[in-house]
Amino acid sequence: MSDCIIGLTGGIAAGKSELSRRFEALGVTVADADIAARAVVAPGSEGLARIAARFGPGILLADGQLDRAALRQRIFASAQERQALEAITHPAIRQLLRQTCEQADGPYAIAAIPLLAEAGGRQQYPWLDRVLVVDVPVAVQHARLMQRDGITAELAERMIAAQASREARLALADDVVVNDGDPAQLQAHVERLDRCYRELAARR
Structure with a gap:
């Protein structure tokens, strides 16, 4: 059972996945919200049953899976529909993340x-003991997105603009890793934070 839960966040193409991999290599459990989001709408789940009840059986594919394309069309066409979906999925995602972290081996x-x-x-995640933000300048995000996804500068700009601002993320941070350069430097940050978090857990 872990005694301490760290929230990890960052903008698109900031390097969250890379940071997660490096913590996992040190034996730390990382519960991923994207994986949790898929789990809470898996066939047979309460989340999927509630979505079908709210949006109609037409939101399911023939094999009982969620028709993501149909749902996406519905929620992008209406803020009300999007909020209805979030009211079903977000509490379930938060609960699964918390449960996974609390049951994890390690401090x-x-x-x-x-x-x-x-x-x-x-406010929605009061059980996080600290928040770690992986941060990069917007220009670096932009360049990485274009290179990684093979997209235009305009689309990269729109994708970044669709998220919270860099300032809003940094306002949540207890710890910040700037990931704009050398991978070796990134490893040093992770090892330093790992020591800090183990000490923090030991004091709890």
Whole structure:
């Protein structure tokens, strides 16, 4: 059972996945909100049953899986529909993340929450003991997105603009890792934070 839960967040193409991998290599459990989001709408789940009840059986594919494309069309066409979906899925995602972290082996665990700032921050996640933000300048985000996804500068700009601002994320931070350069430097940051979080858990 872990005694301490760290929230990990950052903007698109900031390096959250890379940071998560490096913590996992040190034996730390990382509960990923994106994986939790898929789990809470898996066939047979209460979340999927509630979505079908709210949006109609047409939101399911023939094999009982969620028709993500159909749902996406519905929620992007209406803020009300999007809010209805979030009211079903967000509490379930938060509960699963917390449960996974609390049951993890090791003194602390990490909840990787890409949209922490957009999802209500600490108000919605009061069980986070600290928040770690992986931060990069917007220009670096922009260049990485274009290279990684093979997209235009305009689309990269729109994707960044659709998220919370860099300032809003940094306002949540207890710890910040600037990931704009040398991978070796990134490893040093992770090892330093790992020591700090183990000490923090030991004092609890």
